[in-house]
Amino acid sequence: MDLYEELSKDYRFKEGLHTCINCGTCTAICPAAEFYRYDPRKIVNTVQSRDNAQIEALLRSETIWYCGECMSCLTRCPRKNGPGLVIMALRDLSVRLGYFTDSEKGRQMLPLTHAMTGNILNYGYCVHPKTFKWEDHQESGPVWKWHTEHLEKSMERLGANYMGEGPGVLRKIPQESLDDLKAIFDVTGGTERIALVEEYSRKKAQEMGMTIEEYERYAFEHCSDEHFND
Amino acid sequence: MIYEGKQKIWSDYQKEIPDDHWYFVRSCIRQNFFPASERMFTEITRNRLGKDIYENPYHTTCGGIAYHCDTIPQETVMTIVARQFALMTEAGYENYVASCITSFGNYAEILETWREFPELEARIRENLWKACKKEFNKPKNLAHTSDLIYHWREKIAELGKFRLVDKETGEPLRIVEHIGCHYAKMFPHKAVGGAEYPYVLAGMVESWGGQVVDYPERRHCCGYGFRQYHVKANRGYSVSNTHKKFESMEPFHPDAIITNCPGCPYFLDRWQYVIAEQTGKTYGRNGFGIPVFTYEEIAGLILGYDPWDLGLQLHQVAVEPFLDKIGIEYDPKAKYLGLNKEDIMRPELPTSLKCF
Numbered sequence: 084m085d086l087y088e089e090l091s092k093d094y095r096f097k098e099g100l101h102t103c104i105n106c107g108t109c110t111a112i113c114p115a116a117e118f119y120r121y122d123p124r125k126i127v128n129t130v131q132s133r134d135n136a137q138i139e140a141l142l143r144s145e146t147i148w149y150c151g152e153c154m155s156c157l158t159r160c161p162r163k164n165g166p167g168l169v170i171m172a173l174r175d176l177s178v179r180l181g182y183f184t185d186s187e188k189g190r191q192m193l194p195l196t197h198a199m200t201g202n203i204l205n206y207g208y209c210v211h212p213k214t215f216k217w218e219d220h221q222e223s224g225p226v227w228k229w230h231t232e233h234l235e236k237s238m239e240r241l242g243a244n245y246m247g248e249g250p251g252v253l254r255k256i257p258q259e260s261l262d263d264l265k266a267i268f269d270v271t272g273g274t275e276r277i278a279l280v281e282e283y284s285r286k287k288a289q290e291m292g293m294t295i296e297e298y299e300r301y302a303f304e305h306c307s308d309e310h311f312n313d
Numbered sequence: 314m315i316y317e318g319k320q321k322i323w324s325d326y327q328k329e330i331p332d333d334h335w336y337f338v339r340s341c342i343r344q345n346f347f348p349a350s351e352r353m354f355t356e357i358t359r360n361r362l363g364k365d366i367y368e369n370p371y372h373t374t375c376g377g378i379a380y381h382c383d384t385i386p387q388e389t390v391m392t393i394v395a396r397q398f399a400l401m402t403e404a405g406y407e408n409y410v411a412s413c414i415t416s417f418g419n420y421a422e423i424l425e426t427w428r429e430f431p432e433l434e435a436r437i438r439e440n441l442w443k444a445c446k447k448e449f450n451k452p453k454n455l456a457h458t459s460d461l462i463y464h465w466r467e468k469i470a471e472l473g474k475f476r477l478v479d480k481e482t483g484e485p486l487r488i489v490e491h492i493g494c495h496y497a498k499m500f501p502h503k504a505v506g507g508a509e510y511p512y513v514l515a516g517m518v519e520s521w522g523g524q525v526v527d528y529p530e531r532r533h534c535c536g537y538g539f540r541q542y543h544v545k546a547n548r549g550y551s552v553s554n555t556h557k558k559f560e561s562m563e564p565f566h567p568d569a570i571i572t573n574c575p576g577c578p579y580f581l582d583r584w585q586y587v588i589a590e591q592t593g594k595t596y597g598r599n600g601f602g603i604p605v606f607t608y609e610e611i612a613g614l615i616l617g618y619d620p621w622d623l624g625l626q627l628h629q630v631a632v633e634p635f636l637d638k639i640g641i642e643y644d645p646k647a648k649y650l651g652l653n654k655e656d657i658m659r660p661e662l663p664t665s666l667k668c669f
Contacts, residue, residue: 094387094426094433114534114554115541151538151550152381153494154418158501158508174383191544192383198543199379209341209378219545222552223579224586224629226668229649229660236651241624242352243344250368252339252348260371263396266444273389280384306546 086138090130090172099157099168103127109156109166119310121149123156123166130169142177145310148188178280184287187307193284194303200277204265207256212245219303326507330464331454334365336406338397340413341374342575343607349624351412353609354458361472361616362465366410369400375411377419381539391433392440394423399447409452410461414574417457418495421503424451455503457496459573459608463505463513466520474617477523479568480640485524486568489603490514491558491581493574494534514571517608521615530561535577536584542576555584559596559603569635570605581605586629589666600667602630614641621647631668645669 090096109123110116116123126146129137141147150170157165174183183189202211217228230237235245244251268274288298343351358364375397380390401409411417427434441447462469470476477486492511497504506512515525536554541547558581572578585602589595597603605628606614613623614636620643625632636643648669649659662668 094430098426098429114536115538115550117557118550118553148540151534151536151541153534153538154499155494155532155534158498171383175386178383188547191540191546195382195540195543196384199382199384203374203376203379203385207373208344209374209376210345211341212345215345222548222583222587224583225661225663226627226629227583229658230627233651233657236655236657237627238348240651240657241349241627242622243348248370250370252351253344254370256373257371260373263445264373264393267392267396267440268385268389270440270444271388271392272386276384276386276389302544302546304545306549311549 086135086142086176087130087133089176090138093172093175095165095168096172099165099172100127100131101162101164103131103164104162106161108159108161109164112155112159113150114153114155115149115151118312119149120312121146123150123170126173127164127166127169130173139182142173142180142182143185145186145188147173147177148186148191149310178276181279181283184283187302187305188310190284190287190298190302192280193299196277196280197299200268200273204261204268207261207264208253212253326505326510326512328456328460328503328505329454330456330460331408332464334406335367335408335410335456335461336401336404336452337366337368337458338372338375338409338411338416339368340411340416340575341378342415342579343412346575346579347607347610347624347627349622349627350607350609353613353618353623354412354462357469357609357612357616358461358465362468367404367406369404372397372400375413375416375419377413377415378539380419381415382543383540388437388440390419391423391437392444394420395437395441395449396445396447398451399441399445399449401452402448402450407450407453408456409454410456410458412458412575414457414493414496415576417455417503418499420455421500424455425500427451457513457573459496459513460505462608462612463516466517469612469615470520470522473521473615475615475639475641477518477521477611477615477639479638481638485522486638487526487566488518488523489526489528489531489562489565489567489570490518491535491570491572491574491577492532493572493577496573514573514608517611518571521611526562526565526567528562528565530558533558533561535574535580537576537580542580551580552584552587555580556588559585559588562603563596567603568638570603571608571611572605573608578605578607582628582630586663586666590664593665595666597630597634600665601634602666604628604630604632604635606632614639619643621650629663629668630666633669
């Protein structure tokens with residue numbers, strides 16, 4: 084497969100890469116480049132080389148998962164490139180080809196997919212109190228622990244319509260709307276994408292000698308030292 | 314440069330914001346973390362300013378966070394958004410206001426992509442018909458809720474009981490404004506002031522009597538980074554970015570931070586707690602942090618709403634020193650009470666960060 088050609092079909096790629104001049108402005112402004120061993124200039128340069136082997140190595144690497152998609156690069160690029168958009172296309176292709184399971188950060192696709200798509204399809208939100216557990220978010224502080232322990236009462240005090248009918252904050256999304264979301268996922272490849280991530284992750288979990296539950300938890304929690312700048 | 318030339322350049326950075334009749338969609342993050350803020354948006358705009366802000370309970374997430382966590386294909390997020398537009402069309406509105414910056418950026422990105430690639434828009438229309446039997450018009454105007462509060466900022470100041478002024482010295486309070494990255498960095502022409510001079514929050518601060526603090530990392534990301542927060546293993550990225558911002562603003566001694574993005578006030582508030590607990594360092598005076606507010610919370614304080622009706626009890630950084638500076642009265646004993654003063658206990662106090 085010609086990977087550059089495949090990337091070129093992605094609208095984000097069409098928008099995000101129009102000949103990079105390698106100035107490095109994106110790397111200078113990038114919050115991820117300061118924290119991780121990450122250099123968007125090099126990534127874009129590798130991609131525009133059209134070297135299939137190098138692009139495949141990139142799709143299997145940790146590097147493409149370091150970006151936070153803040154899109155600061157898009158504002159500052161003198162050629163109106165968007166390395167962040169190129170990253171989105173690379174991640175999409177890495178998932179479609181199953182290469183994402185070759186990297187520790189790529190394997191995070193399983194817990195992320197379950198969390199995000201689960202919230203959307205079950206509740207109609209990307210984030211929802213029923214799944215945003217204090218135990219997994221202790222940085223949210225004692226105030227959040229208290230809030231979640233008294234969720235209904237606290238939400239009532241704050242004027243929310245938590246899980247209620249009609250409009251308002253954190254209302255229950257009507258079943259008809261959830262059915263629409265499910266149909267959209269089915270028609271547009273969202274459902275297929277979930278199955279793909281699960282299938283590749285299952286294979287990798289087997290290879291790593293883990294149950295799928297152990298694999299998912301490990302991907303969510305484990306962080307090696309190799310990712311960081313000195 | 315001659316004055317007319319300057320005016321012409323500045324006019325390029327302005328945004329047309331219709332004065333009324335908005336179709337309103339909510340934010341996933343704000344509903345979770347700042348529920349009273351979203352409620353306050355409709356309270357202020359409908360009940361205090363008399364504006365038509367319509368909410369259809371059948372609307373859902375725009376899918377933006379899932380999209381930026383790379384968990385759903387582009388056509389999926391586009392079709393979810395097309396459905397949102399279809400609900401707006403059915404309701405007879407043309408002005409679309411989103412309460413979330415990720416959503417705002419998502420809508421802007423999708424409209425721009427469709428403009429450039431009409432064949433993609435046609436495919437999304439087919440997808441939506443196949444999935445939901447719906448059709449849509451694109452909004453004539455797209456705004457973020459902070460654009461509307463900015464648009465009505467002088468009216469809010471007129472109605473206000475308080476100003477962002479130190480009651481002892483009469484000096485303007487020093488306010489850091491933090492704009493969410495996806496407000497102006499992707500499509501500057503959709504933002505008040507563009508990416509170079511984003512004025513949406515600075516305008517509110519100035520109209521309400523405060524002084525905007527400039528500092529080196531003013532435009533640095535709060536550190537959300539989507540997957541860099543939602544996956545536990547990545548959160549070092551998130552706190553490191555917040556840390557960088559606070560180290561940069563510390564020498565300028567801000568009294569408070571105002572934000573327009575759903576995630577930013579959460580991260581700038583909670584990571585101060587984590588930094589304090591891990592290192593003992595606090596950025597406010599006397600062991601307190603620097604309080605971080607949404608623009609509706611500040612607008613609500615200016616208008617004289619009870620701080621606990623605004624949900625300020627859900628902040629981890631204590632807001633009381635800021636309220637005291639302005640002279641806003643509050644009942645400390647009522648802070649953590651439920652509806653009708655029901656006792657629902659109270660949170661434990663952090664070890665290092667001073668709180669009430």
